[in-house]
Amino acid sequence: MRQLFHLAIDPGSRAVRIALAEKSLDVELKAEPVWERRQEFLALNPAGEIPVLVEEDGTPICGAATILDYLDDAYPERPLIHGDALARAEIRRLTDWFLVKFAYEVTDCLVGEKLMKRFLVGQNPSSDAIRAGLSNIHGHLTYIEWLSERRTWLGGDHLSRADVAAAAHLSAVDYLGDVPWADHPEAKEYYARLKSRPSMRSILADHVPGAPPPKHYADLDF
Amino acid sequence: MRQLFHLAIDPGSRAVRIALAEKSLDVELKAEPVWERRQEFLALNPAGEIPVLVEEDGTPICGAATILDYLDDAYPERPLIHGDALARAEIRRLTDWFLVKFAYEVTDCLVGEKLMKRFLVGQNPSSDAIRAGLSNIHGHLTYIEWLSERRTWLGGDHLSRADVAAAAHLSAVDYLGDVPWADHPEAKEYYARLKSRPSMRSILADHVPGAPPPKHYADLDF
Structure with missing residues (x-):
């Protein structure tokens, strides 16, 4: 069976897990301790990330954005990108928004500092970074609300990679209880729709040893 | 005519300029002082980046990776991505390598600190960041050499987005004279092949006021 080298709380890995589930493609999850820089893993991805x-024939495909593209190229049924070149570019812009911009401004500051750094690498989180992440998230939630008022899903009429990327990052930050849902009711409504999809079940069942999620994390009626 | 909001030394903008030239698509360049956060520009790209x-009908397409994808979707002649799903994934992996990993580990530390930060925002560069960039670049040049020994171009038999992204980032760092070509003769040979392409002419003619490039920058026989 195809395998995914991942970490439960890593948002890029979550995006791939959700995309695979949306496309009804089976996968065996393999937790990869990236900080060990295992030779076997570096042979799969020289970036070490x-x-x-890994497809059944052993071919590795590396990186969340590349894998999302690959899945729609290789398995075009149940596409996660739609429409003409401009519609596709809009979906790509928003996918990139979450995988790069939201990651840099929010997820890295919160999940990166509080979980990856503290639990996995044994370093203390930076309180400046955490403060920045907690402040930056408001602008992103407001943007989700702006888009939700105008479109069924973030990128248009259909669920797309943009929603998959948003679900991955929102769920990772929500695992910490750091999404201020009360201040952003329409963003909460949007995330409730994502949460109720079967593709989110395995994400909502994630449990990092020593860092349990808040009670509302897996609750569909949060 | 279509327009590109850019900055001369910005590697993402350079990648789009090279891709447009490889595809023989005309463009009018508009220097965008991103730090001013102009309302008209934020209306085009809410990320402010x-x-x-901007196509002739006014539609904006935002971000280097998204624009590279869009150009091949909208103008499939002279493609910058080739082959089946796996071959395309390999090209995407390497494009991402330069647009994200090389950017983070090298270009941001050198071009970001020395030019963007010092000349444009008026802050002093971090000597730690510069030291890190100058050290990190060796691993990347070694990887280019490893790939060059095995393939005609980085992603396979044909020039692709991966080479466009590499040319954009290498040229931006070379503008500072910070690429240690003497230590990496095969990477130099690869870059000499890129430099001689007509698509690089406008890049090699770039000149940032107050920060002239070293003499070898535009020299095809450097």
């Missing part, structure tokens, strides 16, 4: 998808 | 390509 997760996620890496 | 360059590059932004």
